[in-house]
Amino acid sequence: MNFRNISILILLALLFIVSLQNAEIIPVHLLFWKVDISKLLLLIITLVIGILVGMIIPDFLRKSKKKQIKVK
Numbered sequence: 001m002n003f004r005n006i007s008i009l010i011l012l013a014l015l016f017i018v019s020l021q022n023a024e025i026i027p028v029h030l031l032f033w034k035v036d037i038s039k040l041l042l043l044i045i046t047l048v049i050g051i052l053v054g055m056i057i058p059d060f061l062r063k064s065k066k067k068q069i070k071v072k
Helices: 002-021 039-071
Strands: 024-031 033-038
Touching: 002 039, 024 039, 033 039
Parallel strands: none
Antiparallel strands: 024 033
């Protein structure tokens, strides 16, 4: 087995453990809404939003710096 296969197996094992520990349903209150959702799904949604924000903000900053250079 190479390093990649071992890494994938370790990540899958960690995902399985996290899934088992965060399977309970919790209420989520957002403004006027109340939703019952599993902790794991909430973690995944938060992760995806964080990744998207992390990809969008550097692009936005890079574009605004280019505009400042063109204006000068």
